Amino acid sequence: MALPAFVWFVAFGIIPLLGVLALSFTTWNGIGTIQPSGLTSWRATLSDPGLPHALWVTFLIMILSWAVQTPLSILFGVFLAARKRYRGFLAVLYFIPLLLSSAAIAITYKSLLDPNFGLGTGLGIEWLNQDWLGNSTLAFATLIFIVSWQFIPFHSLIYQGAVRQIPTSMYEASQIDGAGRMRQFWSITLPQLKYTIITSSTLMVVGSLTFFDLIYVLTGGGPGDATRALALAMYQQGFQANLMGPASAIAVILVLVGLGLSLLLRRLGGRADDSQLEGA
Amino acid sequence: MTNNPISRRNFLGLAAGAAGAAALAACGSDGPSTSGGGTTTGGGGGAASYWSLSGPPGQPYRQAAIDRFNKANSGSKITPLFFQNDAYKQKIKTALGANEGPTMIWGWGGGGLKEYVGSNLVEDLTDWFGQNAAVKDKILSSSFGAATVNGKIYALPIETVQPIVLFYNKKVFERVGAEPPKSWGDIMALVPKFNAAKVAPFSLAGQSRWTNMMWLEFLLDRTAGSEVFDRVFAGEKGAWSDPAVLDMLTKIQDLVKANGFQKGFSSTTADSNADQALLYTGKAAMMLHGSWSYGIQAAQGGNFVKDGGLGWMNFPAVEGGKGDPSNTVGNPGQYLSISSKATAEAKDVAKKFFSTTLVDDEEKAGWVKSGGVPVLKGSESLFTGADAQFLKDMSSIASGAKVFAQSWDQALSPTAAETLLDNIAKLFQLQVSPQQWVDSMNGVIGK
Numbered sequence: 099m100a101l102p103a104f105v106w107f108v109a110f111g112i113i114p115l116l117g118v119l120a121l122s123f124t125t126w127n128g129i130g131t132i133q134p135s136g137l138t139s140w141r142a143t144l145s146d147p148g149l150p151h152a153l154w155v156t157f158l159i160m161i162l163s164w165a166v167q168t169p170l171s172i173l174f175g176v177f178l179a180a181r182k183r184y185r186g187f188l189a190v191l192y193f194i195p196l197l198l199s200s201a202a203i204a205i206t207y208k209s210l211l212d213p214n215f216g217l218g219t220g221l222g223i224e225w226l227n228q229d230w231l232g233n234s235t236l237a238f239a240t241l242i243f244i245v246s247w248q249f250i251p252f253h254s255l256i257y258q259g260a261v262r263q264i265p266t267s268m269y270e271a272s273q274i275d276g277a278g279r280m281r282q283f284w285s286i287t288l289p290q291l292k293y294t295i296i297t298s299s300t301l302m303v304v305g306s307l308t309f310f311d312l313i314y315v316l317t318g319g320g321p322g323d324a325t326r327a328l329a330l331a332m333y334q335q336g337f338q339a340n341l342m343g344p345a346s347a348i349a350v351i352l353v354l355v356g357l358g359l360s361l362l363l364r365r366l367g368g369r370a371d372d373s374q375l376e377g378a
Numbered sequence: 379m380t381n382n383p384i385s386r387r388n389f390l391g392l393a394a395g396a397a398g399a400a401a402l403a404a405c406g407s408d409g410p411s412t413s414g415g416g417t418t419t420g421g422g423g424g425a426a427s428y429w430s431l432s433g434p435p436g437q438p439y440r441q442a443a444i445d446r447f448n449k450a451n452s453g454s455k456i457t458p459l460f461f462q463n464d465a466y467k468q469k470i471k472t473a474l475g476a477n478e479g480p481t482m483i484w485g486w487g488g489g490g491l492k493e494y495v496g497s498n499l500v501e502d503l504t505d506w507f508g509q510n511a512a513v514k515d516k517i518l519s520s521s522f523g524a525a526t527v528n529g530k531i532y533a534l535p536i537e538t539v540q541p542i543v544l545f546y547n548k549k550v551f552e553r554v555g556a557e558p559p560k561s562w563g564d565i566m567a568l569v570p571k572f573n574a575a576k577v578a579p580f581s582l583a584g585q586s587r588w589t590n591m592m593w594l595e596f597l598l599d600r601t602a603g604s605e606v607f608d609r610v611f612a613g614e615k616g617a618w619s620d621p622a623v624l625d626m627l628t629k630i631q632d633l634v635k636a637n638g639f640q641k642g643f644s645s646t647t648a649d650s651n652a653d654q655a656l657l658y659t660g661k662a663a664m665m666l667h668g669s670w671s672y673g674i675q676a677a678q679g680g681n682f683v684k685d686g687g688l689g690w691m692n693f694p695a696v697e698g699g700k701g702d703p704s705n706t707v708g709n710p711g712q713y714l715s716i717s718s719k720a721t722a723e724a725k726d727v728a729k730k731f732f733s734t735t736l737v738d739d740e741e742k743a744g745w746v747k748s749g750g751v752p753v754l755k756g757s758e759s760l761f762t763g764a765d766a767q768f769l770k771d772m773s774s775i776a777s778g779a780k781v782f783a784q785s786w787d788q789a790l791s792p793t794a795a796e797t798l799l800d801n802i803a804k805l806f807q808l809q810v811s812p813q814q815w816v817d818s819m820n821g822v823i824g825k
Contacts (some may be wrong), residue, residue, distance in 0.1 A: 127493060127497070127792075127793075128475045129471055129474045129493065129494070129499060130493075130496060130497035131497070208647075211645075212642070212645075212652065213640075213642035213645075214640060214641070214642065214646075214656060214661055215652065215655065227641075229641055229642040229645070230642070230645070231585075231642070231644075231645030232584070232642040232643065232644040232645040232646075234807070234809075317585070317645065318585055320644060320803055321584075321585075321644040321645065321807045322644075322804040322807035322809040323800070323803075323804065323809070334796065334800075337468050337471070337472075338468075338792065338796045339792060339793045339795075339796035339797070340471070340493070340791075340792040340793055341793060
């Protein structure tokens with residue numbers, strides 16, 4: 099049964115990965131012949147001051163977008179889990195950003211946030227005319243906002259499903275013990291969501307490593323290099339500067355960082371045979 | 379490492395890595411069916427493919443030339459495929475790397491062409507031009523510079539000569555009571571004047587980066603002449619360490635600090651034409667841009683151009699500068715090369731296209747109509763109607779220039795150009811000092 103999936107994974111996961119690894123030891127401009135060049139590409143990549151900066155930007159995006167998305171997603175998930183008709187309607191509305199492609203979202207926001215022709219000018223609201231994407235700090239904040247806006251619906255959906263899985267007997271028992279709503283949330287809902295939080299966090303963290311399309315269209319890594327994350331740096335090295343060797347080296351680093359992070363998050367999850375339903 | 383095309387194409391996909399979905403799409407095999415040079419239809423004719431840029435003002439005239447050729451040569455057929463500007467730059471590279479490129483490769487000459495030559499991807503046309511002197515005579519000789527690599531010609535100059543000029547909004551100048559600048563001092567004096575009137579002095583599409591570069595090109599030329607960049611181009615070590623470069627970079631940062639550009643300029647893109655919209659809507663007073671902007675403003679600015687709202691001039695002189703104020707920068711032409719991987723039949727079709735349709739009178743008239751000055755000689759008599767004055771001025775700037783330099787990012791290799799554009803964006807963002815800029819640019823000289 100696992101064979102088709104395995105073949106698929108090898109063909110589109112492992113083999114390309116090995117190819118990138120091989121390419122990172124070569125010098126290639128993308129059109130000429132590929133020349134083996136040992137550690138030249140690695141040396142160039144590791145000594146480039148752009149690399150720590152791109153790592154830092156990637157890390158910052160990861161942490162900030164996680165910190166914004168997780169609490170909001172849990173709150174939305176809990177809110178939407180209750181079986182009320184108006185909430186079902188709201189759930190459909192919340193879901194809309196998930197249906198749009200990142201490129202479309204980026205183009206739309208870019209137009210809305212344009213300080214000269216954007217929303218602020220259109221509606222006559224002066225304070226909206228900030229230099230949203232042209233100021234380093236603001237551009238970063240805007241990016242986090244858009245990422246959160248785009249992905250909170252997805253994670254809310256995960257939390258909604260998880261909250262609905264929590265046995266109602268737990269809430270009933272706690273009610274008899276005199277627990278209020280807040281107490282129930284902190285002592286039952288949140289602990290019961292532990293594995294969901296780990297799953298959703300893994301998706302967020304590893305997913306944030308590959309943010310490319312949104313940043314590429316929205317800021318192009320700018321202003322300056324303020325939002326140049328690792329994935330974008332890789333693309334610019336490979337397809338704009340025609341340096342496929344260093345671009346492959348960055349790709350390998352990206353894979354290693356992603357692998358390390360997901361292993362770490364699995365560790366944090368503790369042993370898989372822990373029972374979550376003690377006392378239920 | 380094998381050299382067969384399949385493995386190279388795969389490697390290209392691999393290099394895109396986890397995030398390169400867009401890049402992966404670009405190296406898919408969705409090229410035209412005539413890829414790699416096309417198939418023979420027999421009877422001495424043949425098929426050839428041609429890739430170029432989509433959109434106005436160029437695409438209709440490119441399509442018209444191909445239709446004209448196909449109609450006149452029933453045995454041969456050219457199949458065109460058009461891409462958006464930025465998408466094309468990457469698509470053509472990946473396609474050539476995968477041996478799936480077209481017969482005819484459209485480009486900007488210079489550093490990009492040099493890279494094709496280095497990888498033996500394009501035909502040497504020197505002998506062909508020798509045998510077809512009549513074709514060469516029809517084209518402005520100044521356009522051949524960017525088609526020449528190591529003394530050999532690898533491309534046919536086509537389409538239009540595009541100097542970069544300083545556009546200004548006459549209505550805004552009238553309202554504020556200002557005169558167009560005649561010197562760098564005038565420019566700096568105009569900045570507070572327009573800011574006080576709540577008009578941005580200059581419109582700039584800073585996110586596109588090459589737009590910022592035009593400022594460096596002119597300022598360096600006006601202060602120090604064309605020799606400084608010539609030394610960079612020649613790969614001379616430390617060529618950016620000229621005091622004139624530091625002076626020029628400082629001037630630029632002074633202009634940024636004085637709020638010379640519109641609010642949010644570093645997130646404005648040229649692809650969306652937002653920079654031109656700022657000018658024709660009167661939100662900005664001036665804009666440094668390529669001559670092709672005229673056609674865009676005429677098409678999108680309502681009656682702005684028709685009512686004489688748009689003014690233009692060559693970039694003014696800098697006080698005490700050594701550069702000749704007649705010098706200009708821009709695209710001396712567009713370029714069409716023949717793929718060395720194409721079949722002999724396809725190459726013949728392309729050469730016939732080069733020697734007939736692309737240099738005929740209809741071609742010349744078409745590009746004039748598009749609002750541009752053709753690379754073909756003797757187009758002056760065609761400058762009539764509403765655009766006549768603009769065309770005459772562009773023609774005299776182009777032909778009167780002592781030096782018509784090619785845009786830096788096109789002249790340099792893609793690797794050096796990327797570093798240049800990256801550093802220019804940081805310079806305008808005040809993220810690097812002029813000295814840091816010089817140091818990092820010296821690092822990629824000759825690369």
